[in-house]
Structures are given as structure tokens and as C-alpha cells.
Amino acid sequence: MTMELTGEQLKMTETQLKRYLPRSQQVYGFLVLRNRVRSDSVRVLVDRWPEFNVIVCKPQYEQKGDCFKDTLVFAKDEAILEETIRKSSVIDWTQYLCLGINLRHLEIFKAVASEKDVSSSKLAVCHMMILEDVSNLPSIDSSGISLSSLEESHVGLVTQMWKFGKNEGAARMIRNMIANFPSCCVLDAEGKPVSWILTYASCAMGVLYTLPEHRGKSYAKVLVSTMAKRLHAQGYPVYCFIEEENDVSYGLFTSLGFIEDPSYREAWFGFNDFF
Ligand SMILES: CC(C)(COP(=O)(O)OP(=O)(O)OC[C@H]1O[C@@H](n2cnc3c(N)ncnc32)[C@H](O)[C@@H]1OP(=O)(O)O)[C@@H](O)C(=O)NCCC(=O)NCCS
16 A cells, blocks of 8 residues: 555546445445546545555545545455555544445454554445436325525535534535535525435435425325436436434335345444544
């Protein structure tokens, strides 16, 4: 480690990562979006190139509260992953880190962290749900539902309702997502959003939420279907992460045809206590 990829290399790596789906889904989705849309700057590092073994998407931590800018890791070889995170400077173990990794690689990260006397805490363990074929989406009656994209003025509401919204930096992340990536919401008669869905920097759909008094009206289903079609039409992968304990959301996505690879889980872990 390490070499930083730029320009054409990023495009070639996107193509290479396709071969490793679904394990490479997050980093692949990140590159698909990054190669088409400008947003917060993230460095993409590999152990070697073009035949890389480990790839790390590393956001710039500029200010306290940038904890939601997660570092994404994909590795083809576990021994090289371990060697890389132990010896190279690609992972800065001296500051807070939020890592999105294959759950299978978690023990490697934990072992290296404890050698370095760095604490770790679980943030989320998720099912990864993928929609292979958008043409199989069930048709849902969306007549009378007013759909729109989210706007800057909605950042406060979306952040406030988000599970992780109380943390410093959450609003900045939501603002970046609303400004740069696809989003969709249901508006009430006054033009206020009552249900919404966003896209993360990894191209995963997320932050799905319906105000409690508007639940059970199919708003979430309409939003997920609309967004899935839009992402697919733009050449983006269609997928999302659902926390293991979120049965309502799991049921919602499976009823729309999303499937998971049961052998795969994505984990988000924080290192060097932040919260
Ligand atoms: C998950 C959530 C977005 C669903 O929103 P919604 O607009 O009510 O969803 P829909 O009306 O489209 O319903 C979709 C499915 O959710 C389930 N559901 C909806 N309301 C429910 C309720 N009150 N109790 C149990 N299940 C419910 C049903 O299975 C429904 O499918 P069905 O109509 O075929 O039975 C909403 O409950 C929510 O905001 N939850 C908190 C945040 C969250 O968990 N987000 C998802 C993160 S991945």
C-alpha cells in the first residue's frame, strides 16, 4: 500500500469490481456514483494496480462530526487485507473511524485494532438487499400521491427523523446526499414531505422514513419502487442495507422483489470511540 487511483483508473476499477458482486457491491456502487457525480472528496486507495487485492475508499475527515463519512473496504484476500491494515498508513488508527466492511472481515479489523489499543464498537449489522430485475417490481397504485425530490430546505426534517440524526455531522451528510444524489419524497397538501428516501454515497438507497401518522399508506413502497426504477434507468445498481432487527423494512423490500445473499452481511463499526 498504497496507490491512489484517479481518472481512468477509477473507471477500470469499477468494471473490475463487477466481477466480484455481490461482495464488492458497496465499493462498486460507490465508484459507479463517484465516476458520474461530484460530491464530497474521497480518496480511493489500492495495495497494487491493476491487479489489486485490497481497495479502500477513504473520506477526508475535515472536522469533528465527520464520523458519518464511512471508510469502505473491499478485499479479495484476507491475509493481504490484514497485512495492509496493520502495516500501511491506509487506515489511520489514531483518529475516529467508521468502517463499512464485510462482516467476515470484522475479526481481522478487531484483532489489528486491539493490537494497537484502539477500541471498537458496533454501529450496525445489515442484510444487503439487491433488486436484480426492476421489471419485476409489482405495480403499486400511486394515484393521488404527490412525488418530488428532496430539497435543501428539507435537510432539518430528514436529519431530525433519522435514527443517527442526533450526532454532530449528520446534517452535513444529509445535505450532501440531498444536494448531489437521487432522492424522492411524498408531499402532503401543504407541500411538506411526509415520507422520503435518499441515496448514500455508496449508491445504496437509504434513510427511508415515513412520519408515524402517515404509515401504512404504501408511501414507502411507492418511494422504493420509484427510486429503484430511476436508479436502474441511470445505470446505477439497485440495492440497500437493512439492519438485522428491522423486520418491517425487511418485509417491505422483500415484498418488492429485493433478495439478499444470506451468506453476506455488511457491518459498520466505529473505532476509537466517538459516540
Ligand atoms: C419502514 C417504513 C419506512 C415503512 O413506511 P410506510 O410508508 O408505512 O410503508 P408502506 O405503507 O409502504 O408499507 C410497506 C409495508 O410495511 C409494513 N407496515 C407498514 N406499516 C406497518 C405497521 N404499522 N406495522 C407493521 N408493519 C407495517 C407492511 O408489511 C407493509 O406492507 P403491506 O402493505 O403489504 O402489508 C416506516 O415504518 C418507518 O419510517 N419506519 C422507521 C424508519 C425505518 O425503519 N426505515 C427503514 C430503514 S431501512
